[in-house]
Amino acid sequence: MSALFTEAFLTALILGAVTAGIPLMLAGLGEQISEKAGVLNIGIEGMMLIGAYTGFLVAYFTGSIWLGFFSGSLGGMAVASLMALFCVRLGLSQIVIGIALTLGAEGLTALLHHFQFSQSYPRLEAVESLAIPGLSALPVIGPALFDRPPIIYLAIAAVAVTAWVFRSTNLGLALQAAGDKPAALDAAGVDVIAVRTGAVLTTGLLAGLGGAFMAEVGAGIFVPFMTNGAGFIGIVLAMLARGRPLWVLLGALLFGACLSATTALQVAGVDIPTDVIQMLPFAAVLAILVVFGRRASLPPALGSHYVRGAR
């Protein structure tokens, strides 16, 4: 067991935790914004998948990872716009539409991938990293945290920005009101539908970026169904973080560590079947729900459509 805590093992573990955790974090952050505004976004898995596919495709054909991230975000937003249209504008069931978008996106990306690449899985070039002078020279955390692709720094900055928006801006207040008491927001002269639409689109943007990150940075390839529940873990993160973006980041890194444990353990020479390792993150989610389930909190108006003037 002493071989477990070598420098190589720790580096691999933290490196993997960040790589696997960033998409979860982006999904959780996006879900948190939707939920704050009162929309339960079950379709986030579908948004991530479409983001992963468009991101991969554009990066593959243009050779630019940034264009990939950009189109991945747009792809996620496109799915989110359907959610906004059907759930926020028309008031259809958020759960039914969410399931529909996830199933549709799974089918569509797998189908398109089949027609585009048949059974081959072309690989993208490795993403270049940006070393932060000084910090990147530190042992273990240097290569794991401070010598990474710049998109990682941006994603972490998004947490800080979201926290600031939630805490210190009128927009944050409007989001909160849209989820807690939409009628009050309406009475204050703010368009509830517009606030919720904006929130859902932002969710799509973040989820799409998360998906693109998975394909471009995490895997380097696109495989059908590759998100494999990441969107749903994002929903759990948002539920448990109770509106605090920083908690989403911490939770995501924790789950990322579970997901990346395989690679790290292989580095350490421990052989555990991958199926057992794949159970880890979901077992962790359930364990946390058992312990903290009562404390998970959701806004009062979550999931209900706002109709002006209706009591």
Add this chain to the structure above:
Amino acid sequence: MTSELARKRMTASAPRPDLGPLARRAALALGPVLAALVLGGLVLLVLGVNPIAYYVFVVERGLLSPTGIQATLTRMAPLLLIAASLIVAFRAGIWNLGGDGQFLLGAVVVAAAAPLLIQHLPSWAVLVVCMALGALVGAVWSVLPALLKAYQGVNEIITTLMMTFLGVSFANVLVKLAFRDPGTTVPQTRTLEVADRLPRLFETTISSGLVIGIVAILAVHVMMTRTAFGLKLRIVGANTRAAVHAGLSVPRLTVAVFAISASLAGLAGAVEILGVQGNVRADWNPAYSLTVVPLVFLARFNGPATIAFVFLFSVLSIGGESAARRMGVPNFFTLVIVGILLILLGLAEYLDQRRRAGGP
């Protein structure tokens, strides 16, 4: 909730000549199906596949050819049991989306147990014991979400989905490590001989699982619409607070719903193994559960109507599997249809309510 009330009030104030209720229901159900097939056809067109040729092929292979129709009817068995499982849950307002995990683990345990039991028990007894076992395993896999929902108020959508992801991996662990057939090189469980499986109907290849499925869905339908217990569940589903005021024990009923729903999903897994597969290969996961969701919605949780839609879907899925081999359109296409169908269903419902409320 509020929107519902608003619509009801609008309906009351502005009545409009209504289509016959039956015609309206038929239009509401068939409209989305046709529209989904058309939109799906457009997707095929974009991919460079002739949609008409595709659909004709699907109907030929899934409905008109003798082997196709028998495969279609056999496929209906697990789908009907899953539909029954979903109807109980959805009518009681519980989103049991963990059917795939419950199904798969029921299937794996049955596949492990049946070939061993057959050495000690007569064939019929093995079938009965294994079906009970599948149902039990399904129910066990829902205990955690049930308790969390009933006593902690944790959203069951998330917990049941998590249990499915967990269950799919766990099923693989069981197949590869615990129940693996030492006699083969491919990782799979021991195989139940064809002679010991569920009997086939008459002179066909149709598994008698079909009968089990139809009985289950009709029983569930009667239970939910004609019994006091079903009424209690529907009250919980319609309005939890009203149920509490009526003196119902909501947590206990919630646990009961999970138990019934999940054991039906587990039974579906058992029937699929005992009737069709005979064993479980590693990484086998047909993922039926989520695709059945739109079917029970289309049927508005009505048992007999569900049978019709499950039949339609079975044709599409058996024909689609043929088309995957012959026309190169992978089976993922049915997922696309299902997704589109769910959205159109919601849309049709919305348009219908608006029309009845007196237009915009």
